[in-house]
Amino acid sequence: MNASPGASARAARLERLFHLLERRILLLDGAMGTRLQRLALDEQDFRGARFLDSDRPQRGNYDILTLTQPQLVAAVHREYLEAGADVIRTNTFLANAPSQSPFGMAHVVHELNLEAARLARSIADAHEEESGRAVFVAGVVGPTDRAVSLTKGTDTADARGVSFDELVRAHADAVRGLVHGGADLILIETVFDAANARAALEAARKVFIELGYELPLAVSLTPCDDDGRIRSGETPGEVWEAIRDAKPLIVGLNCGSSPRALIACVPELARVAEDAFVCVYPSAGLPDAAGNYPATPHDLAEEMRALAARGVINIAGGCCGTTPGHIRALRAALSGEPGGTAMLSSRGACGIRAARGRRCRRDPASDPGSTAGGI
Numbered sequence: 001m002n003a004s005p006g007a008s009a010r011a012a013r014l015e016r017l018f019h020l021l022e023r024r025i026l027l028l029d030g031a032m033g034t035r036l037q038r039l040a041l042d043e044q045d046f047r048g049a050r051f052l053d054s055d056r057p058q059r060g061n062y063d064i065l066t067l068t069q070p071q072l073v074a075a076v077h078r079e080y081l082e083a084g085a086d087v088i089r090t091n092t093f094l095a096n097a098p099s100q101s102p103f104g105m106a107h108v109v110h111e112l113n114l115e116a117a118r119l120a121r122s123i124a125d126a127h128e129e130e131s132g133r134a135v136f137v138a139g140v141v142g143p144t145d146r147a148v149s150l151t152k153g154t155d156t157a158d159a160r161g162v163s164f165d166e167l168v169r170a171h172a173d174a175v176r177g178l179v180h181g182g183a184d185l186i187l188i189e190t191v192f193d194a195a196n197a198r199a200a201l202e203a204a205r206k207v208f209i210e211l212g213y214e215l216p217l218a219v220s221l222t223p224c225d226d227d228g229r230i231r232s233g234e235t236p237g238e239v240w241e242a243i244r245d246a247k248p249l250i251v252g253l254n255c256g257s258s259p260r261a262l263i264a265c266v267p268e269l270a271r272v273a274e275d276a277f278v279c280v281y282p283s284a285g286l287p288d289a290a291g292n293y294p295a296t297p298h299d300l301a302e303e304m305r306a307l308a309a310r311g312v313i314n315i316a317g318g319c320c321g322t323t324p325g326h327i328r329a330l331r332a333a334l335s336g337e338p339g340g341t342a343m344l345s346s347r348g349a350c351g352i353r354a355a356r357g358r359r360c361r362r363d364p365a366s367d368p369g370s371t372a373g374g375i
């Protein structure tokens with residue numbers, strides 16, 4: 001099944017990832033967008049030489065920086081690895097056709113994903129070489145600004161709606177680039193609509209069938225109220241029901257209005273998603289008018305330490321407004337945590353078995369194109 005030259009290296013990296021997940025809390029990186037925002041780049045910086053003649057403004061298109069200012073993106077990856085992150089995320093939050101269309105950049109979506117994954121991979125490999133520490137690349141599939149659930153009504157065929165199939169095609173283009181660029185896993189993050197998450201999972205499934213191998217999948221929801229409901233009104237339990245047949249290895253929560261508000265939603269998700277590893281990466285709160293985020297590294301680390309002590313998390317990191325200082329504080333706070341050893345023995349075990357090829361992610365009888373056992 002794995003005839004491609006990179007197959008054994010990929011399999012070895014994944015085995016190291018599973019080994020670590022079974023033993024300790026892994027650290028994700030912090031925010032990419034807010035690190036780049038603080039550089040106060042101007043229109044010319046975003047365009048670089050390549051898109052000098054673009055007829056649309058590019059300022060604010062942080063994903064295009066992978067092509068026009070890759071050294072800036074690389075520097076952010078490096079500072080998080082130096083802070084202790086085990087997993088870095090690609091700069092691809094908006095690297096999908098619906099999000100790039102307003103910038104006139106839908107035609108470079110595949111390249112944005114491919115190059116962002118290659119860049120993260122090269123920085124991770126260099127760090128691994130220097131430090132001897134295993135580090136991983138999560139290929140990010142971000143949300144689009146359009147929701148599948150909005151197309152259900154009769155009068156919602158506006159710019160905010162998108163069909164399921166359209167979204168599958170858009171995400172498949174992105175996932176293909178991420179996998180070809182060397183991502184170790186695919187992270188579908190900031191999920192605000194279960195149908196959108198299902199479209200991204202379906203896109204990944206199609207790409208894995210095309211390629212003849214699978215990468216582990218992670219899905220992270222962004223609650224927008226204290227009940228943990230996402231923007232579509234679904235609870236974490238309802239979202240899990242909608243996506244569980246895709247057997248994500250990791251499920252989690254990210255962003256939110258504060259670390260405390262996000263963390264309050266974790267136990268319920270951990271309870272329903274009993275076969276998945278749990279990932280939590282809160283924002284540093286909501287920014288003030290000057291763009292300052294209220295939660296300090298110490299604040300975030302203390303909240304996460306209390307959560308870790310309950311044995312419900314396997315991966316911790318930061319979302320909007322977090323910095324290498326936040327990741328360093330998390331490392332100090334969580335390095336001694338067992339990560340809920342009792343839970344780790346069963347949590348995620350099903351997903352790891354499937355990823356190790358010992359069990360099918362899907363029923364092969366009902367899916368002749370299944371790539372089960374491909375890793």
Ligand SMILES: [Zn+2]
Pocket residue numbers: 254255256283319320
């Ligand atoms: Zn965020």
